[in-house]
Amino acid sequence: MDLFFNELSLKNETGIHQDSINAMVMVYKELLKYHITTCRIAPKDNTKLFQMICALPDSVNVKNFYFSFFRSPYESETVEEKQDDYYTYNWTCHGKECIGIALAFLLDSICFSIYSQNWNSPFIDFFQNETSVCVRNISIKEHVDIHLSQMQTQTGAELPECDIPVSDKKIVLRKDHGMDVLEAFCKRLIHSPYLIGVVNSLPYNPHERKFIRKVRENGLIEIVLPWTDEGYGIVVKTTGRTIRETKRISEIITEEFGYL
Numbered sequence: 001m002d003l004f005f006n007e008l009s010l011k012n013e014t015g016i017h018q019d020s021i022n023a024m025v026m027v028y029k030e031l032l033k034y035h036i037t038t039c040r041i042a043p044k045d046n047t048k049l050f051q052m053i054c055a056l057p058d059s060v061n062v063k064n065f066y067f068s069f070f071r072s073p074y075e076s077e078t079v080e081e082k083q084d085d086y087y088t089y090n091w092t093c094h095g096k097e098c099i100g101i102a103l104a105f106l107l108d109s110i111c112f113s114i115y116s117q118n119w120n121s122p123f124i125d126f127f128q129n130e131t132s133v134c135v136r137n138i139s140i141k142e143h144v145d146i147h148l149s150q151m152q153t154q155t156g157a158e159l160p161e162c163d164i165p166v167s168d169k170k171i172v173l174r175k176d177h178g179m180d181v182l183e184a185f186c187k188r189l190i191h192s193p194y195l196i197g198v199v200n201s202l203p204y205n206p207h208e209r210k211f212i213r214k215v216r217e218n219g220l221i222e223i224v225l226p227w228t229d230e231g232y233g234i235v236v237k238t239t240g241r242t243i244r245e246t247k248r249i250s251e252i253i254t255e256e257f258g259y260l
Contacts, residue, residue, distance in 0.1 A: 001036055001110075002036075002038045002039065002040050002042065002076065002107075002109065002111045003031075003109060003111065003138065004039065004074065004100040004101070004103045004107075004109060004110075004112070005045060005070070005111070005112055006098070006100045006101055006111045006113040006114075006119065006124070007041075007042060007045045007098070007099060007100050008093055008094070008096055008098055008216065009050060009114040009116065009118075009139070010045055010049060010103070011096070012241060014050040015055065016049075016053060016056070016114065017116075019115065020114050020115040020116065021056065021062055023055040023115035023139060023140050023141070024062060024114070025062060025142065025145060025206065026113070026140070027139070027141055027143075028110070028143040029141075030091075030141045030145070031138075031148075033213060034196045035138050036068065036148075038075045038081070039069055040071055040072075040073070041070045041071065041072055041073075041074070041075055041100070042072065042100075042205060046070055046072045048113075048196055049070070049138070049189065050066060053066065055229050058111075063069075065075065066113075070160075074099060074100065074103060074159060076241075079103060081108070081214050082106045082254060083104070084213075084226055085106055085216070086102060086106060086148070088152040089128045089129050090129050091104075091126065091127070092127045093124065093125075093126035093127070098126055101126055101135055104135050105126075105128075106243075107243070108242060108243040109134070109136075109175040110135075110137065110147055111124065111135055111137050111138070111140055112137075112138050113137055113139040114139065115139040115140055116139075118141065119139050120139055121139075122136065122137055122138075122143045122146050123135065123136060123137055126135045128177045150243075153259060154260070157192060159239065159245055159248060159249060160194075161194060161238075161239060162193060162194065162195060162196050162239050164196060166190055166191055166198075169195065169197045169198075170197040170198070170199075171183065171186045171187070171192040171197065172197070172198060172199055172200055173186070173189035173198065173200070173234070174200065174201045176201065178205065179201070181228060182201055182232050182234055183224075186198045186234065189223075189236065189253070189257055192194070192252070194238070194240070194249045195238055195239075195253075196219075196236075196237040196238060196239060197236070197237050198237075199236065199237050200233070200234065201232070201234050202222060202224065202232075202233030202235060204230045204231050204232065205208040205224050205231035205233055206230055206231040207231065208224040208226060208231045208233070209226050210224065210226065211223060211225075211226060211254050211258040212253075212258075213233060213253050215243065215247050215250050216243075216246070219237060219238045219240040219241065219245075219246050220236070220237055220238070221235070221236050221238055221246065221249070221250050221253070222235050223236060223253075227259075
């Protein structure tokens with residue numbers, strides 16, 4: 001899991017306090033215990049933060065891990081999957097655009113803030129358009145244990161199964177080329193206990209090589225059959241109640257059905 005840098009914790013700052021540096025070092029060491037080694041950051045913020053750190057007399061401890069922890073840019077394969085969701089809304093915190101916070105929320109991850117009185121909270125409230133939402137935040141060592149232990153417990157929790165008999169699960173497909181291929185695949189797929197039904201077919205994706213094309217917040221998963229030349233695909237409804245549950249279901253489906 002990647003963290004996402006809260007760029008607002010650096011906004012309008014011309015320097016960084018030694019207490020903030022100490023907190024960053026402690027956070028990094030604590031994150032290593034959970035095998036988390038990356039915080040995504042925008043290039044301009046990466047440069048600004050590093051320059052602030054280099055200006056301090058005792059910055060060697062941070063320099064030793066800085067470039068392995070902070071990675072530019074924000075974009076990654078997982079972020080690309082959420083681009084449509086990101087651009088659908090306006091994301092603001094204290095009236096300012098908040099890219100890192102929004103990405104952490106969309107990916108069910110955690111944002112990292114430079115420690116200060118303004119950002120010393122394990123949760124940050126912000127707005128998705130006019131709707132108030134909340135995201136996990138880490139700025140001190142104690143926040144790491146609060147979030148990671150809880151998230152690991154949730155990950156280990158039993159996934160909800162669908163109580164609809166396989167014979168009653170619906171398969172809805174567009175009448176198009178490849179419908180017979182998709183229908184045969186769907187009849188196998190709906191035997192998954194985590195699948196509620198197939199809600200639609202996708203436009204062709206002939207260049208797609210990933211079985212799971214996209215995982216959505218509402219329990220929907222986009223699947224492409226990369227072994228077909230046309231890239232036939234479907235949208236399925238799962239029992240996932242959160243993005244984390246839905247991602248786990250997508251992994252289970254891939255293990256069982258992701259191959260010809």
